[in-house]
Amino acid sequence: MSKIILQGGRLIDPETGLDETGDLVIEDGRVLALATAAEGGAAEFLAEEDAEIIDVTGLLVTPGLIDMHAHLREPGDEEEETIWSGSRAAVAGGITTVAAFPNTEPAVDNEASAEFVVLQGRRAGYANIFPVGTVTLRREGEELSEMAGLTKAGAVAFSDADRCLRSAEMMRRGLLYAKMFDRPVVAFCEDSDLRRGGVMNYGKVALRHGLPGIPAVSESIIVARDIGIADITQGCLHIGQLSAAGSVALVRQGKESGVKVTAEVTPHHFTLTDECCEYFDPNYKVLPPLRSQADVDALLEGLRDGTIDVIVSAHAPHTAEEKAVEFVYAPFGVVGLETLFCASYTTLVGKHGFGVAEVLAKLTINPARLLGLADDRGGISAGKIADVAVFDVETDRIIDPETFESKGRNTCFGGLTMRGNTVHTFVGGRHVVSEGRVLGAGQESVAER
């Protein structure tokens, strides 16, 4: 089979520490070779007649991103997103692997439904779609799901998505049981009593607007609880979507004392504050809520010192009609697949001076390791599956939701100027995004065939 050669890009691989200009050669779906310009590039391959040479001079060539937290809505809420549209959105954002969360209807709590997600992902034919299975049946927090079956069907993690396990004992059993399959439990940390029907961060804006507030402690109290349980079970706990300074401190402390705990954060939580809710715009209504500047600062510090391992989109598409209602009634959630990289790059590298590789590690190899995918994915060294993204970080882009591949338009970054456009995406060596355009591929679903 002919080779594809990405020529003259800045090759960055956080797994190996590579950061040099050079050529990347893909063959048979895998990375065949990396050749730095200093070594003379991939001259031997460039000479081959049938090699497809793509000039990526001045662009970043990175491992395809791995988003370990996205809601693709299928089955059950196909008007919001399908695995097909979500996969297109993913690759449009340079994401080659997505962990699809199980808060679907029905929930992904058994082998068959997990397999359905895998098959729909293959039919769509864009990104690698891995299911996240539920911890408990129907996400009701009462009985454990059949995790062996879920694992067999391809589940890479377990989570009850946006439902916090109310029972500490169920969390203990979940962590213990998931440990047998070497899979993390992604915890949504929220004490619903302390949340009291809140719709935004408990802070000055909520106070002025008379909107019920969600106090930061409603998150950190469960973070503390779950770290305590991870300690006694030695299970693999991954804290979903950190938002509060207190939670960051608890994770840091947990790591220092040797608990197997990891954590993730979204670009909106480390970029925006609750002041965005000033005009009651439901596009800023997320759970956990956008918090204060002090929380944002703590999240940035957590990213810097390694307390926070992973950056996720928490992609949560909603239809326009669902969001075009009173702030109080609007559902929580924002889309994020197509802004995961540009928002991370713009905020962290552009504004706060992070290194590109430092940020990319949290979008590639770190989640790959957590999900048990690192043997084949999360890097671009020779022999790995050729999941590759090419980004342009020199050109400004104004975020326009109307251009999204996702069915959801509910972004909280609309109108902002960012850097980090996806130019090319390769999944298993297949060219699925070229010059920023998603190329045609599979079919949307069995039903719509």
Place this chain on the structure above:
Amino acid sequence: MNWNRKHLLGLEDLSREEIIELLDTAEGFREVSTRSVKKVPALRGRVVVNLFFEPSTRTRTSFELAGARLSADVLNFSGSSSSTSKGETLNDTALNIEAMGVDIVVVRHSCSGAAYQLSQVLGCSVINAGDGAHEHPTQALLDIFTIRQHKPDLEGLKVAIVGDVSHSRVARSNIWGLQKLGAEVYAVGPSTLVPNGLSRLGVKVSHNLDEVLEEVDVFNMLRIQKERQERGLFPTIREYAKLYGLNGERMKRVKEDALVLHPGPINRGVELTPEVADGPRSVILDQVSNGLAVRMAALYLVGACGPQGGQVESQRASGGES
């Protein structure tokens, strides 16, 4: 004239001058109610819709009468403010009503931000008649108007808002309006309903009514919702009345010229004992009649003096024909 607004959504974003303009305009309209023909033609040919998604006889009636006295056509529309997953959305309801050729929508809704949301989608003027726990500007204006009748200079005046400040739109609008006019605002009530965080709004928080009794010039006694007690935010109505109710004993200790306000309806024996509600310091019924004048002023200013009020000759009520 210090008025160039299309909407009246709250007092937080109004300037001191705009608030004074509203109060002064209301002053002019108050006299209309004393005439034998209680009508001026200021909004003749205009249509006002009371769009109430939450039951409220008092505020609605007051707006209705205020509109009638300005010669506007007034329609009442009650909507159900349930979640919009089924049925018509707030925006659709409002747009449908506006399509009938409406000039001013007066909206009451249980969600904070509903009035702002409508002001973004409607072409006509919007007056907020209470949105969630956010703002209730005309109620606060009538409270301030009533205070001003007795105490013309609000600078340095100490006004205590007593009760469930946390969940109260009346309290919030009062806080902004009073502060802009130079008054010092106290929030008094149990710590579960008056959290210390309220001090971030520039108010003095107290959980002890007796402690502030002697220094306060005006007591604005909020109605306590039985529902809050049922949700466990305070133990009993009895204990609440003991701690935060104004009674004869407490009235002996207040300033001689202190005023007692209540937005109504009163829970007699809870916020106020009858002797206080009907006593010499009470200005509660003045509030009701002033409410009419204030709402006439609000309708008149947004309807006839805002950026789109050009078609109607601007005429102050006091100077207009009878």
